[in-house]
Amino acid sequence: MEIRQIAEKILNLSPSVRVVSVIDLKGKLVFSEHSKKVRILVSRNQSLASLKAAAKAWSQRKKLVRTLGPCKYIVAEYGKVKRIIMPAGKNHILYVTTTASFDHNKVVRKVRSFR
Numbered sequence: 029m030e031i032r033q034i035a036e037k038i039l040n041l042s043p044s045v046r047v048v049s050v051i052d053l054k055g056k057l058v059f060s061e062h063s064k065k066v067r068i069l070v071s072r073n074q075s076l077a078s079l080k081a082a083a084k085a086w087s088q089r090k091k092l093v094r095t096l097g098p099c100k101y102i103v104a105e106y107g108k109v110k111r112i113i114m115p116a117g118k119n120h121i122l123y124v125t126t127t128a129s130f131d132h133n134k135v136v137r138k139v140r141s142f143r
Contacts, residue, residue, distance in 0.1 A: 034048075
């Protein structure tokens with residue numbers, strides 16, 4: 029399945045899904061799409077910095093694989109949004125933002141159904 033198709037399926041999951049991005053393991057943006065119904069809350073520079081930080085943190089978690097097993101996903105909940113980060117294959121990371129009240133497990137289950 030292509031990245032664009034995956035992003036569309038995630039965005040169509042609920043009006044609460046705000047942004048779907050895919051980055052490489054160095055934090056370089058590969059793809060990003062946002063719901064047309066949301067107002068973007070952060071600047072492009074803030075968004076790119078957040079993506080880069082997520083990639084760096086993901087690489088740090090990879091160091092724990094032998095001890096704890098692979099990281100399945102990460103959720104950060106802020107006052108206005110949730111950020112869900114998951115692996116997207118071996119070389120990419122899926123970065124999804126939703127409203128703070130949205131059940132992040134719906135995104136997790138949807139993404140796992142693609143495998």
